[in-house]
C-alpha cells in the first residue's frame with residue numbers, strides 16, 4: 001500500500017469510503033499528466049484566479065529593522081484572497097471528471113469554503129460547506145460570501161465547533177452520499193490520497209516563487225517561511241525548494257496563548273504520534289488518545305492534526321517547525337498593514353511574525369521568502385478587537 | 401474455536417440468528433453502566449459490542465456521537481472499559497464481548513499492552529470502524545497471537561475484488577454495513593441488502609452480521625432470515641435516553657428480550 005510518507009499517512013477511514021478514495025487516486029493518476037487537464041487548470045488559474053501571483057520585495061520593513069531582504073509571495077492577491085483556490089479549482093475539475101455532481105467541503109477560516117463555493121458556481125456544481133459555529137461567528141464576512149455564492153452552508157455545533165468538527169461532519173456527509181458526492185478537502189491532511197493531491201495542486205506556489213526569486217535576485221532564497229495549519233500553503237511553497245538543501249524551510253504553527261500554555265494548535269512542536277481524521281501523523285491528544293482542544297486566533301490554524309508529509313519532513317529534519325503566539329501574530333498583522341500597506345490574513349501573520357523576528361538576525365545579503373497565504377479582510381473584527389485588548393493590557397502595564 | 405465462533409455455531413444448530421448489542425461503556429453514567437451491560441447479556445444478547453467511547457467517532461451518527469461524548473465526559477477511558485469486562489466476567493457473564501472503538505484509542509494505549517490486557521480481562525475481539533483491512537496488518541500481527549478476533553467491515557461500496565481480500569483477513573464474523581452512511585436509527589432496511597449478503601456468502605464461510613440502521617424487532621426478524629447476526633446500537637441508546645433512572649434497566653431488558661425473540665430463522669416476505 002502506498003500513501004505513506006515514511007511511517008506517516010495512510011487511510012484510516014470507514015470501509016464505505018475506500019471505493020471513493022481509490023477512485024479518486026486512480027482518476028488523479030490518470031489525469032495529472034494529461035495535457036488537456038493541465039491546460040484547463042492552467043487557463044482558469046490564469047484568467048480567473050489571476051496567477052501568477054506577484055513576488056513583492058519589502059522596502060520599509062528591512063530599512064527599519066535591518067537584516068535580511070524580505071519577499072512576500074502574494075497568495076492574498078488571488079481571486080477569493082487565499083491560496084485555497086489553487087486546490088479547490090483543480091480538485092473540483094477532477095471531481096467533475098469522476099462524474100460527481102455534488103461537492104462537500106469543510107472550512108475553518110472560511111477561505112477554503114469561499115474558494116469551493118466560487119469554483120462550484122463557476123463550474124455549475126452543487127456545493128455544501130460545513131463550518132464550525134464558533135468559526136462562523138468569527139469569520140462573518142466569509143459566511144456571507146459563501147451564501148451569496150450559492151453554497152448550502154451548514155453550521156456544525158458538535159465538539160469545539162471549529163475546523164476539526166467541520167471536517168468530521170463533511171466526512172459523515174460523504175459516507176452517506178458516496179455515490180454522487182466528492183469531498184473537496186481543503187488542506188494537505190486526511191486519508192490518502194488527499195495529502196498528496198492537495199500538495200500537488202498547491203505546488204504552483206513554489207514553482208512560481210522559485211522562478212520569481214531567480215528573476216529578482218539571480219539566486220535561491222536562504223529561508224522560506226510559511227504558516228502551517230493543515231499544511232497546504234506550506235507544502236505548496238516548500239515543494240519548490242525541497243531539493244535545494246541550502247534553502248532553510250521553516251513551518252510556523254499557532255502557539256495560541258503560548259506554546260507552554262496548553263492552549264495552542266502546534267502538534268508539530270508539542271504533539272505526539274497518532275491517528276487523526278484518517279492519517280497517522282503528529283497530533284494533540286491526551287493519554288487515552290482523545291483529541292485535545294486547540295486554541296488560535298487564526299481559525300485556519302486551529303487544528304489538532306497536521307498533514308502527514310509535514311510529520312515526515314519534521315522527523316527527517318528537512319523542515320524546522322516552530323510557533324508564533326496570538327499576540328505576536330496580531331502585532332505582525334498590524335505592522336505589515338502600517339508599514340507596507342498589506343493586510344495579511346491572521347494565519348499568514350504567523351509566518352510574517354516569524355520572519356520579522358528572523359530577518360534582523362541575518363546579514364543584509366540574505367533573503368527570506370515568506371508565503372503570504374491570504375488576505376485579512378475576513379479578520380478585521382477579530383484583529384481590531386484583539387489589538388484593542390493588547391493596547392488595554394499595555395496601558396495597564398502588563399507586559400505583552 | 402473462539403468464543404465468538406462457538407456462539408455462532410450453537411445458534412446455527414438452533415436455527416437462530418445472533419443478536420449483537422452495542423452499548424458504550426460509561427453510558428448513561430458509570431454507576432449503572434455495568435449493571436446495564438449485565439442486563440443486556442441476561443436478556444438474550446448473544447454477543448456484546450462494548451463501545452470504547454471516542455469523542456470524535458467519524459463513522460457514527462448523532463445518537464452514538466452524543467452517547468460516546470457523554471461517556472467520555474463521565475470519565476470513561478480504556479482502563480475503565482477493561483475493568484468493566486473483568487468485573488462482568490468475574491460475575492459469571494460468559495457472553496462473547498468485543499470492543500468497538502476507534503484506532504487512536506487503541507494506538508495511544510499501545511497495541512501490545514492492549515492485546516495482553518484485553519485477553520486477561522476476557523475480551524474476545526475488536527471492531528475498529530476506521531481500520532480498513534488494507535491498513536490492518538500490524539494490528540493483526542499484535543492481536544492474532546493472543547487469540548483475539550479482529551472483525552472487519554464490508555460495505556455496499558466494497559468492490560468484489562476487495563471483498564475477496566477482506567474476507568481472508570477477518571476472523572470471528574464479518575460486519576456487513578447495511579447501507580452507505582453512518583450509524584443511526586432508520587425506518588426501513590435497504591432493498592439491496594439481501595442481495596449484498598448473498599453475494600458475500602459466496603465469498604466467505606465466516607458468519608455474516610448486519611449492522612447500521614437495524615432499529616426494531618421487525619428489522620431483526622428480516623435480517624435473521626438471510627444473515628447470521630443482527631447488530632443493534634442506536635435504537636437501544638434511544639431507549640436508554642428516553643427511560644427514567646428507575647425504569648432504565650427494566651426498559652433495556654424488555655427491549656433486548658423483544659429483539660432476541662425475533663432472531664428465530666423464519667422466511668420473511670418482504671413488503
Ligand SMILES: Cc1ncc(COP(=O)(O)O)c(C=O)c1O
Pocket residue numbers: 082083084108109110111112186187188227228229230231232233234299300301345347348373374375
Ligand atoms: C489564509 C490562510 N492561510 C493558511 C491557512 C492554513 O491552512 P494550510 O496550513 O492548509 O495552508 C488557511 C486556512 O484556512 C488560510 O485561510
